[in-house]
Amino acid sequence: MSSILLALQFFSVIPVNKNLPMERRSITGMYCVFPWIGAGIGAIACLMLYFEWSSLMTGFSIVFLGVVLSGGLHMDGFIDTSDAFFSYKDRLKRFEILEDPRVGAFGVMAVVFLVIGKVIIISEVLTTESFHWIFVLLIPFFSRVTLGLLFSLTNTAKTSGLAYYFKQRMNANIVIITTACHFFIGLGILGWMTNWMVTVTVAVVIFAFICLFRSWVLKNFGGVNGDLLGASVEISEVILWLTLLVLLS
Template sequence: MKSLLLALQFFTIIPVHKNLPMENRQISGMYSLFPWIGAGIGAISCLGLYFEWSNLMTGFSIVFLGILLSGGLHMDGFIDTSDAFFSYKDRLKRLEILDDPRVGAFGVMAVVLLVIGKVIIVSEVLAAESFHWIFILLIPFFSRATLTMLFGLTRSAKESGLAHFFKQKMNVNMVLFATLFNFFVGLFLIGWFTDWLIAITFAAVLLVFICLFRHWIMKNFGGVTGDLLGASVEVSEVVLWLTLLLLLS
């Protein structure tokens, strides 16, 4: 329960006004439960389906609720990551830019393209005849599971910050095992409710994404940070929605 409350406190806008312990057990549990926080956000986002809106408006509501309920945390990481990467500076300078609270031009352009592109892709998926609501619930689930897998498999880029603190406290083996279990549960639900081909494709896409994104962050940043993990959530969601669009069209 303390791990769940920690996850809600750090990764959602749900107010948890309580001083909670942040030791090995709680931090490991928090990341093990993190994909289910994404599923909860997806479940609330499904409410947009009950209004008689156009597909475009429904797509916007799904994207908007996802950003709102997470407090814009992952979107902020995507913005900072875009600023750092497109600065074309060396590794140390990029890490400094990640820590800079100011938003640069590259971050603004990247986030505008991300949000517009995501709304359009989700809207197109909603228009498909074989669309199922389970996708709205499970894509945020998979994106958070991707984050925990990357976090467990990748060293910290710097010896400071919240991500480094959590990594020091986390039981990596426990989190990786729980994440693999979460992946299998999500893929089973996709196959059970929709089509096993979609589940298998999602598994392949996620595996390739984790490998490529990890290689990219190691090459350009030398390790993982909280901002890079946040960016992984946003980018993996777009990749999964785009994959779904190609499968359903």
């Protein structure tokens, strides 16, 4: 229960007004249950499908709820990552930009393209004949699976900050095993409710994204931090929605 409450406290907008233990077991459990926070966000977003709105309005509502329910945490990471990477500075300067609370021009442009692109892609997927509501629930789930595996398999870029604090206090092996189990559960549900071609493709895309994003992070930043992990959630969701659009069109 402490792990669930910690996950809600750190990764959602749900207020948890309680001092929770920050011990190894609780932090490990927090990352183990993290994908289900995404599933919960996706389940709430599914309610938007019952309104008789246009596909564009429904797509906007799904994106809006995803940002609001996560407290904008991952979107903020995407903005900071964009500012840092497109500055084309050295690694030290990039970290200064990541830690700067101000938003630069590159961050603004990147988030505008991200949000508009995500809304359009989702609205297009909604109009396909093979659309299934389970996509809305599982994509936030898979994006958190991606974050959990990336964080467990990659060293932190700095020996300070919240990501380093959590990394030092969690059992990475348990998180990897548990998150991998969640991943296969999600794939099983997806295959059962849609078809196995979609499921296999989604699995390959997620695996490829983890490998490529991890390589990119190590090359440009030397490891992960909170902002980079948040960016991985936003980018992986767009890629998964785009994958569905290509498959279902």
